[in-house]
Amino acid sequence: MSAQVKEPLSGPVWTVRELADELGVTTRTLRFYEAEGLLAPLRVGTSRRYTARDHTRLVLILRGKRFGMSLPEIREILEMYDGVDSGAATGERAQLTSLIERLGQIRADLQARRDDLDRTLAEVETVVLGCRRRLVELEEEDQR
Amino acid sequence: MSAQVKEPLSGPVWTVRELADELGVTTRTLRFYEAEGLLAPLRVGTSRRYTARDHTRLVLILRGKRFGMSLPEIREILEMYDGVDSGAATGERAQLTSLIERLGQIRADLQARRDDLDRTLAEVETVVLGCRRRLVELEEEDQR
DNA sequence: TCGTCTCTTGACGTTTACGTCAACGTCAAG
DNA sequence: CTTGACGTTGACGTAAACGTCAAGAGACGA
Helix, strand or coil: CCCCCCCCCCCCEECHHHHHHHHCCCHHHHHHHHHCCCCCCEEECCEEEEEHHHHHHHHHHHHHHHCCCCHHHHHHHHHHHHHHHCCCCCCCHHHHHHHHHHHHHHHHHHHHHHHHHHHHHHHHHHHHHHHHHHHHHHHHHHHC | CCCCCCCCCCCCCECHHHHHHHHCCCHHHHHHHHHCCCCCCEEECCEEEECHHHHHHHHHHHHHHHCCCCHHHHHHHHHHHHHHHCCCCCCCHHHHHHHHHHHHHHHHHHHHHHHHHHHHHHHHHHHHHHHHHHHHHHHHHHHC
């Protein structure tokens, strides 16, 4: 077993509202993500207590969403994130290598998306240049 | 009026199926995009004829979608794309400058998305490294 | 002329990612 | 002890982006 430092059992915690307000989502969204297996807050009675882990995951979730990842896609990455330092489950070498392979696919996918994004950015720049050029044309027409 | 070169009136054209198959979408999608004002194929009788312009726009649409742009967002960019070299409509300097300003916002938005994407890519790399490290640990455990 | 193909326009169904109630528990302040 | 403020679980509604029929028009080879 790798030397794991047991958390002091009580780090910072958030209520639904606190976490929702801090990261700019609704409580409904948090409960929805929990139902989808993306978050797993503790319970005090019936009430949810979100830990730093949930906080981190939510940041990652929102980040992924902003450039078009679906919740299932995001969940897959989060689960891999768990899998690794929790000892890769009963993860022998085979598990780990297939995990690495899958991560390679994911990386390729993300890089493809970034290429698309960059190309679109380039297009936008082209339009800007077109606008500027047109402006110059107007100036010249005026000065004649 | 800027010197416009009238297209030879007949460049390459596609039927729905041809265009759909070439870019990997369904005909339904093409008609949907048309209804949303993203494409505007010619008509021969009741039948659609997609031109190079439609082809180009569809490429841009699909590109934008891949990293999370909504159809309204994409449409806005496409319309700007038109607006510029079609003389910016009745676009005086004011129109052009506000257009450039809007394009600046869009560029900032896209760059923010790319930052999120890059951060996510970095996270994925971190997980990969974790996997590799774990693999090395297993090797060491074996050799003892 | 008869299928067969491909096209057309509705119109309703589906999935994702939540929004929006309703109805109820609970806990501290007044 | 009641009143909010905050929490909970359903359950249904909704917007975006198409999917999936249904029913019919037009062309085209046998």
